[in-house]
Amino acid sequence: MYNGSKIIIGLIIFLAIATFPLYSNFGKSAVMPKPSIDTPVINQLDRKECVESAEYMKKEHMKVLDQWRDEVVREGKRDVITVGGRVFEKSLQNGCMQCHSNKSKFCDECHSYAGVKPYCWDCHFFKEEGQR
Amino acid sequence: MSIDRRKFLKIAGLSGIGMGLSAADSLIKGKAHASEESSLPESGVRLALVIDVGKIRTDEDYKRITDACHSIHNVPNIPNTKHEVKWIWTDTYEHTFPDQTNEFIPTEMKEKPFLLLCNHCAKPPCVRVCPTKATFKRPDGIVTQDPHRCIGCRFCMAACPYGSRSFNWVDPRKYLDMNKVNPDYPTRTMGVVEKCTLCVERIARGLEPACVEASNGAMVFGNLADPNSKVRKILSTHYTLIRKPAVGTQPSVFYVIGGGENAG
Numbered sequence: 001m002y003n004g005s006k007i008i009i010g011l012i013i014f015l016a017i018a019t020f021p022l023y024s025n026f027g028k029s030a031v032m033p034k035p036s037i038d039t040p041v042i043n044q045l046d047r048k049e050c051v052e053s054a055e056y057m058k059k060e061h062m063k064v065l066d067q068w069r070d071e072v073v074r075e076g077k078r079d080v081i082t083v084g085g086r087v088f089e090k091s092l093q094n095g096c097m098q099c100h101s102n103k104s105k106f107c108d109e110c111h112s113y114a115g116v117k118p119y120c121w122d123c124h125f126f127k128e129e130g131q132r
Numbered sequence: 133m134s135i136d137r138r139k140f141l142k143i144a145g146l147s148g149i150g151m152g153l154s155a156a157d158s159l160i161k162g163k164a165h166a167s168e169e170s171s172l173p174e175s176g177v178r179l180a181l182v183i184d185v186g187k188i189r190t191d192e193d194y195k196r197i198t199d200a201c202h203s204i205h206n207v208p209n210i211p212n213t214k215h216e217v218k219w220i221w222t223d224t225y226e227h228t229f230p231d232q233t234n235e236f237i238p239t240e241m242k243e244k245p246f247l248l249l250c251n252h253c254a255k256p257p258c259v260r261v262c263p264t265k266a267t268f269k270r271p272d273g274i275v276t277q278d279p280h281r282c283i284g285c286r287f288c289m290a291a292c293p294y295g296s297r298s299f300n301w302v303d304p305r306k307y308l309d310m311n312k313v314n315p316d317y318p319t320r321t322m323g324v325v326e327k328c329t330l331c332v333e334r335i336a337r338g339l340e341p342a343c344v345e346a347s348n349g350a351m352v353f354g355n356l357a358d359p360n361s362k363v364r365k366i367l368s369t370h371y372t373l374i375r376k377p378a379v380g381t382q383p384s385v386f387y388v389i390g391g392g393e394n395a396g
Contacts, residue, residue, distance in 0.1 A: 073278045076270060078336045094316055122321035123279065125310070 033109040039101045049084050050099075065092060065120075097126045178254065178273035178356040179330060180384035181341070182366050183247055187350035194222055194245060200346035201249075201328070206319045208307035217298040217320075219328040220249040220343055228387075229373055241389070247351075249343070250275060250296040250328035251375060251383030258288035258297065267325075273356075273384060276329045284323040293379045297327045356384065 001007070042048060050057055052064070068090040071077040081088045089095040100106045103126050111118060172178055188194060201207070201220045210216045222245035225237075229246075256275045258267050266281035267288050289297045303322045313319065317333070320326050331341035339345070344353045354363035363386075366372075372386040 069280060073276075073280070074268070076272075076332070076336065093318060119321075123318040125313075125315075125319065127315055 030113065033113045035107075035110055036102060036105040037100070038105070039099060041099045041101065047084055049086070051081050051083055051088050062118075065096075068092075068095075092120060093124045093126065101126065172357045173254075173271060173273060175271035176357050177271065178384060179252070179335070180273070180354065180356040180363050180386065181249075181252075181330075181344065182352045182354075182363050182372070182386045182388060183347075184350050184352075184388040185241075185244065185246060186388070186390065188247065188347065193347075193350070194247065197247065197343045197346045197351070198222070200342040201331075204314050204317060204342050205329075206304075206308055206313045206317055208304040208319075210302065210304075210307045215301040217300060217304060217326060219298075219326075220247060222246060223248055228375060231376060231378055232373070246387065247343075248294070248296070248375075249385065250330070251294055251381065251385045252330055254382035254384065255380065257291040257293070257381060261287040261291040263287065270332070272335075274330045274332055274335075276332050277325070277327065279320055279324045279326065282324040284325065286325060288325055293376050293381065294383075297325050299325050 037048065052060070057064070072090050078090065081090065089098075097103070188197070198220050202209070205219060207217055207219050225232075225242050225244060225246060228248060252273060252275045254273065256267075256269055259269050259275060262268075263285060264281045264283055266279070266283070267275065267277040269275050284299065286299055289295075289299060300320050300322050304320050308319060331339070331343075334341060340353045344351045352362050352366060354361040356363055356367075358364065366388065367386060370388050371390060372388050374383045374386055376383075
């Protein structure tokens with residue numbers, strides 16, 4: 001093999017760089033996020049219920065929001081969702097955030113863990129915890 | 133089977149003539165269709181505004197109306213006119229009605245500012261050109277927009293003959309006091325186009341648009357498709373102008389000219 005030593009050294013350097021993310025994190029465990037529902041509104045509820053089960057919302061909340069967005073903005077279907085006698089508006093700002101007013105603990109923690117940067121907050125906003 | 137040059141040219145020529153004929157046919161039909169089409173939608177609702185220009189007199193009147201809209205929709209106040217965002221604003225008579233070339237109109241009219249906003253056209257050019265369908269016409273005639281889909285191409289701005297659309301060149305939040313914004317309505321972000329939505333969010337709750345509410349009767353809101361509606365009654369009894377009728381967009385904002393106790 002011509003220039004065998006150079007090729008092997010090159011391959012080793014390439015592998016070292018390509019696998020850097022693997023071995024640099026080896027043995028360290030990332031802390032699992034624990035989204036908190038500790039907000040004044042939720043604490044006052046007798047039955048802590050959202051529009052769907054917690055399991056479903058964990059997996060599918062983005063699809064729910066996407067569906068609401070199309071229904072409200074494009075189709076003008078602004079009818080509210082009633083679960084267990086409580087009324088929910090189909091809105092991130094006027095629905096979700098009314099109860100989940102702790103954005104940093106409830107939204108951001110998981111999003112940063114998963115490396116997801118939703119651009120919802122470029123336009124939608126919430127009053128900081130405690131200001132509401 | 134082989135084909136010689138002579139045969140090929142014959143077939144090509146015939147197909148060319150055929151394509152030309154079918155195109156001419158659809159053009160003629162299209163034209164006839166457009167001229168017969170009514171501006172009233174099948175839904176039976178075409179929401180419209182009538183503005184009695186004589187009833188809006190002082191600077192405070194104008195400010196009250198524009199502030200009502202801009203404050204509830206978190207429209208930023210950007211001093212640089214190249215970057216400004218406006219949903220409802222004022223301009224001169226010449227700019228509002230450039231087709232009205234009569235130079236001998238009353239001085240009061242000539243010098244008066246006119247309230248301008250999105251005309252919610254029956255044939256909105258902005259909707260036709262939007263490549264993502266971010267701007268669209270609702271069945272009730274409101275031309276609204278979905279900022280989630282806007283890619284900021286600004287075709288709609290080029291298409292709108294009324295300059296009713298604004299592009300967010302800068303982050304609007306830099307020009308908003310985030311402690312005073314309306315917490316129930318989102319802001320916009322850099323890179324999207326926005327405009328008046330005729331308060332779709334208020335209409336859904338059975339309220340009138342914010343400008344109408346703040347106008348103390350100078351603006352009237354209603355359904356053009358209903359012959360008994362307030363707007364139709366004003367339009368049938370008063371002389372009104374629409375902006376740039378020659379461009380054929382059929383605006384849903386009408387201006388009662390003549391002053392006095394006309395509208396309302």
